[in-house]
Amino acid sequence: MHRLAFLLSVAFFSGCALADTAWRGTSPQSLASGSGDISKAGGAAVTLSAESTGANQFVGAITTIDAATFQGREVVLTGTLLVNSGTGNAALWVRADGPEAPLAFASTGDQPVRLNEGSQPREARLYIPAAATSLKLGVTFGSAGRVDVEHLTLNAESAVQSNVSAYDMLDTAISIIRASALNANRVDWKSEQKSLLTADLKKLPAQEAYSRIQTVLTALADRHSSVQAPSAVSTYRAGAVATQAVEARSMQDIGYLLVPGLRGSDPKAGDIFSTQLCEHIAGLATTASRGWIIDLRDNTGGNMWPMIKGLRPLLGDADLGAFRDRNGVATAWRAQPSKGCDVDLSHSSVAVLVGPRTASSGEAVAVAFQGRPGTSFFGQPTAGLSTANQSFSLPDGGAIALTTAVFLDRTGVAYLQGIQPEKPVPREQDAVAAAAAWLRTQP
Template sequence: MKPIVVILFVLHSLHARAQQPDSVRIFIDSALHTMQKHSAFAGRVNWKKMTGNVHRMTKNARTYKEAAPGIKYAFNALGDKHGWLVFGEEDYHNPAFSPDTGRVSADIKQAASKGAKIYCGTVNDRYAYISIPFFGGQTADQVTRFAQRIQDSLCKVITPSTRGIIIDLRLNAGGNIAPMLAGLSNVLGNGDVSISTDKKGNITGRTTVQNNSIIMDGVTRASLANNCGDLSKMPVAVIIGPVTGSSGEGLAISFTGRDKSILVGEASGGYTTANDGFLLAGDNYGMVLAVSYMTDRYGKPYQENVRPVIEINGGDNFFDHAHDQKIQAAVAWLDKQ
């Protein structure tokens, strides 16, 4: 009977190989390896057990698409609310996480519905006001133009009588932070504004303002052609809320530790990780993972969200500054500076 057993085992092995091409197994293992090596949340997962589970789930997969459920299973175990998977035309996010729209006031929802716009003005004739929205542009030209739009908008409302600046990030859900920082570079002043750390606490990135340019890990990402002078000594109140997310949170964090600066409003959306993208085999297959936590200029990590120093829940009246409780709280603080 022994030869028959051996023959059956060989036939079973050949059948299994026929069901799953080597390319698919490599695809699966590569995805698992990428998560284990790069995810900021990799320590939450027992990878030996996870690998076994995924292999069992995908044992009959013959294509990358058929292997996707196993990859999604592993990704969900990370608890990554900021990252996503790309399977061809599908963008997959962990279904356990969704924006906490219940915390967003009707007023802010209405303001956001008007689209991504920069708003600027003055408050009480002595404070410059600017609202900076989401911005997703990535090309050098898009980045430069948006950074200059921010700066030009701010400069329109800076006068000899300006005593402080209110930066409103309640409509800023993220995007590309480089032009946002560049647009406010003369407000932030020269020096580090944030660093990023990996899951072991090692510094993986550094963002610096240098003469109206934003330098990330030694590479200049955005620059201003001109500005309206040094505003780095001005007191600044930054308003945040539940829509403030990702790069919007990073922008708020960049003011933490700046002299005469304060955060006002409500806790942010909670997307305070830095993401990185990784390609997988196949046509348009890959993953975006949270690889590190945002930290401020002193190295403090923000693993949950960004919280204001002056907490004002509700009271939003975005287009009527005199009746907006968050703006009025910012004014009250600025009046004391």
């Protein structure tokens, strides 16, 4: 690193910052401004606003700093987020980039902040690999509106030590991926092992393996597999947070239900979510004489089981789909009943709304409705991540979320390119109105 650049970097993060942290928007629609210094105790204040999201369907504020003083350490990005307007989720994020590609990423996306929740503190942790050359960090928001961030601070800590080497981590990960990945046959394993599983990793900490594990996962080309650090695994297991509020309302003779994604695998929180969905359906049942609109357009995924459990009154007591692995073996799945909510509306007409943000487990819910009598799909094509991920533990407490199967609907059809609604509705038109009009024509 050039000596002058090094001195400037050290000055910036030694409490003698030369200037306020500079911010810019991540897109033409993103308006970002800020004051203060993320390296100082009081941190920075950032405002992100937008009148529209554009094609990306999210907006963001970003800053970039040199990674030299953070290599081999763990950074902690903390801040307090307040959503002043808008329907989206706000999150902090930090990413370590190498000379050619991103190396590591962390966000608070599993703990979203939304409108009317007040100021919420959040923290993202990320180990910075030795090969990192820059850090990018900031805030994202999933809709038009405004987010204010206070006390945004970046600190560095010593990396957590373990008895596991990066070599052992990567060797374990390669074995798992090769044995179970849906697309394992797309990888040149001899070449990957030769280039990635190098002897120098035996002297490096476990965290240095993560960027190389991600390189292997990227080679699978499933667009869905990922690797999670121990802190991310703990957060996911500790709760189950909806990506937005469930919305249920009566539209005269139609029941409308917005089903969000659910991030987390805590069983108790999952049961609360599924019971809420089921009770909303039961509460609207007497007025929904013409049928139901199930809105999955903002369901970006997470834990599919509480979602289909809560929708069981409409889905019915039957096999709703299956997971088909790379060997062609299909394992059927169905919705379990919610305690104290046993209404049966499986013969009602249903209009399902989908779009490009309908992804992963959100697509699993959509697939569960495919092939159901009296059902039609409205909107735009889904994200095309209609595959099943399975969690595999790593020696340091992290995990691989590995794509191991494709979704089949109840008739045996797979949706490798996502779900194409049979009744397309352009984004600028009202899909709810189109769905309601169709429902009112049904017997």
